[in-house]
Amino acid sequence: MPSPFSKVLLFFFYLFLTLMPFLVISDDRTILLNLKQHWGNPPWTLSWNSTSSPCGWPEIQCTGGSVTGLHLHNKNITNSIPLSICDLKNLTVLDLSYNYITGNFPTVLYNCSGLQSLDLSGNYFIGPIPSDIDRMSSLQVIHIAYSNFSGDIPPAICRLPELQIFYLYRNQFNGTFPAEIGNLSNLVELDMAENSLFLPARIPPEFGKLNNLVFLSMRTTNLIGKIPESFASLYNLQILDLAINNLTGSIPLELFQLKNLTFVSLTKNHLLGEIPTPIKSSNLFRLDLSENNFTGSIPQELFQLENLSFVYLNKNQLSGEISIPIESLKLTELDLSVNNLTGSIPMDFWKLQQLTHLILFSNNFSGCLY
Ligand SMILES: *[C@@H]1O[C@H](CO)[C@@H](O)[C@H](O)[C@H]1NC(C)=O
Ligand SMILES: *[C@@H]1O[C@H](CO)[C@@H](O)[C@H](O)[C@H]1NC(C)=O
Ligand SMILES: *[C@@H]1O[C@H](CO)[C@@H](O)[C@H](O)[C@H]1NC(C)=O
Numbered sequence: 001m002p003s004p005f006s007k008v009l010l011f012f013f014y015l016f017l018t019l020m021p022f023l024v025i026s027d028d029r030t031i032l033l034n035l036k037q038h039w040g041n042p043p044w045t046l047s048w049n050s051t052s053s054p055c056g057w058p059e060i061q062c063t064g065g066s067v068t069g070l071h072l073h074n075k076n077i078t079n080s081i082p083l084s085i086c087d088l089k090n091l092t093v094l095d096l097s098y099n100y101i102t103g104n105f106p107t108v109l110y111n112c113s114g115l116q117s118l119d120l121s122g123n124y125f126i127g128p129i130p131s132d133i134d135r136m137s138s139l140q141v142i143h144i145a146y147s148n149f150s151g152d153i154p155p156a157i158c159r160l161p162e163l164q165i166f167y168l169y170r171n172q173f174n175g176t177f178p179a180e181i182g183n184l185s186n187l188v189e190l191d192m193a194e195n196s197l198f199l200p201a202r203i204p205p206e207f208g209k210l211n212n213l214v215f216l217s218m219r220t221t222n223l224i225g226k227i228p229e230s231f232a233s234l235y236n237l238q239i240l241d242l243a244i245n246n247l248t249g250s251i252p253l254e255l256f257q258l259k260n261l262t263f264v265s266l267t268k269n270h271l272l273g274e275i276p277t278p279i280k281s282s283n284l285f286r287l288d289l290s291e292n293n294f295t296g297s298i299p300q301e302l303f304q305l306e307n308l309s310f311v312y313l314n315k316n317q318l319s320g321e322i323s324i325p326i327e328s329l330k331l332t333e334l335d336l337s338v339n340n341l342t343g344s345i346p347m348d349f350w351k352l353q354q355l356t357h358l359i360l361f362s363n364n365f366s367g368c369l370y
């Protein structure tokens, strides 16, 4: 027979065991309930109460029973980010995108020492990216697009060795960006697009060192000078968008030897010279070279690319005759207007079943299109 004393002990032991999961997460829950209060008990926090486990709340991501992610996309948050958010010791993912948060970059997050992914896009932040942002040394993803950040991209960005994704499109950056971005050897996606207030700058040849880069957009970023020859070593590049800048010179000879390229837009620049051959980018799907000063003839092999679907070469000075091999079955849109093309228009166009747009006006074609 157990003594009454050991029964009591047993009871408390039982109590401890059943409550343990709650005890473990209770700290995180208190922190989150404080956050809820800080943000004014908004309706979407209805399930955030003191009797349920945060791991069951829709906005919360847990790993091994502790809170590791906060997903607060489009929650109408207007208040600042409180210091206490970093009391969530295991926080690795913080998504505050599409809210109404104002003020400078939230350096309170420096205390979230394990933060790997930070999404602040679609808010009303102003001012620069702080020059000591490298204190968030675990960051793999920085998404600060659609905001009002200004100033320079600080060199400290280049001291985030884990950085894989850096999205800063659509801001008000009006300074410079460092060539040392090329040192971010883990970078996979870099989107700087739609920052027309950047000071005029050349594309740093150092960017050619980013051999894990898959996505690069510098559309409308006030670029001048040439596309660096070093781009020939961006082996993994799939998407290259340098549209709407003041780029000059010719396309680097080896650019179209990058095997993984699928999407290339160089439209609205001042590029010249011939479209380089050979073209080994066999996955090419969309090619926009329109509104430049390209000369010479359209390489025959372009239309032999199996997946090529959208081609815009309009508003250049391309000359010579065109012939479309019937293999280019996927061709969907082709714009060759406003060039110097001659010869007759190939009858084979009519055999292309996917073709929905064919624009050929303002050339020197002879004969009739019957
Ligand atoms: C607490 O929230 C949970 C859902 O997270 C809900 O099932 C439960 O009824 C709530 N409890 C109280 C007392 O509101
Ligand atoms: C949470 O962080 C603590 C240290 O702060 C660590 O001991 C623990 O393993 C982490 N838990 C998880 C699930 O990552
Ligand atoms: C957003 O919050 C404001 C108060 O901060 C409130 O007036 C408004 O109704 C909220 N909008 C939505 C869609 O919840």
Ligand SMILES: *[C@@H]1O[C@H](CO)[C@@H](O)[C@H](O)[C@H]1NC(C)=O
Pocket (backbone or CB within 6 Å): 083, 107, 108, 110, 111
């Ligand atoms: C970070 O937390 C420490 C204590 O853990 C505190 O002393 C410090 O003020 C905090 N710093 C910031 C920038 O929040």
Ligand SMILES: *[C@@H]1O[C@H](CO)[C@@H](O)[C@H](O)[C@H]1NC(C)=O
Pocket (backbone or CB within 6 Å): 102, 124, 125, 126, 147, 148
């Ligand atoms: C952010 O910039 C937009 C223009 O892009 C402007 O209309 C808006 O007022 C700015 N907001 C803030 C908070 O600076």
Ligand SMILES: *[C@@H]1O[C@H](CO)[C@@H](O)[C@H](O)[C@H]1NC(C)=O
Pocket (backbone or CB within 6 Å): 150, 151, 172, 174, 175
């Ligand atoms: C950049 O923009 C900020 C915010 O609009 C402004 O305060 C600053 O003077 C601008 N800097 C330059 C060099 O134009």
Ligand SMILES: *[C@@H]1O[C@H](CO)[C@@H](O)[C@H](O)[C@H]1NC(C)=O
Pocket (backbone or CB within 6 Å): 158, 159, 180, 183, 206
């Ligand atoms: C970045 O790369 C350059 C060479 O392009 C090198 O001189 C420099 O030391 C590197 N910087 C860092 C911080 O690694």
Ligand SMILES: *[C@@H]1O[C@H](CO)[C@@H](O)[C@H](O)[C@H]1NC(C)=O
Pocket (backbone or CB within 6 Å): 235, 236, 259, 260
């Ligand atoms: C190209 O893409 C394929 C498939 O996504 C990938 O396996 C390969 O590593 C990439 N890079 C090169 C240089 O082919």
Ligand SMILES: *[C@@H]1O[C@H](CO)[C@@H](O)[C@H](O)[C@H]1NC(C)=O
Pocket (backbone or CB within 6 Å): 222, 223, 244, 245, 246
């Ligand atoms: C090209 O440069 C001119 C003159 O500096 C400038 O006015 C124009 O906005 C630039 N165009 C683009 C697309 O950057």
Ligand SMILES: *[C@@H]1O[C@H](CO)[C@@H](O)[C@H](O)[C@H]1NC(C)=O
Pocket (backbone or CB within 6 Å): 269, 270, 271, 291, 292, 293
């Ligand atoms: C093309 O070259 C001509 C003559 O050099 C120049 O006038 C024109 O502005 C250039 N067009 C573009 C889009 O660069």
Ligand SMILES: *[C@@H]1O[C@H](CO)[C@@H](O)[C@H](O)[C@H]1NC(C)=O
Pocket (backbone or CB within 6 Å): 282, 283, 284, 306, 307
């Ligand atoms: C064309 O695209 C398909 C899928 O979209 C892909 O499987 C195939 O490998 C591509 N062909 C070439 C030659 O890249």
Ligand SMILES: *[C@@H]1O[C@H](CO)[C@@H](O)[C@H](O)[C@H]1NC(C)=O
Pocket (backbone or CB within 6 Å): 295, 317, 319, 339, 340, 364
């Ligand atoms: C294009 O054609 C026009 C008139 O047909 C001619 O004046 C011009 O020199 C040609 N340009 C090129 C680059 O061939």
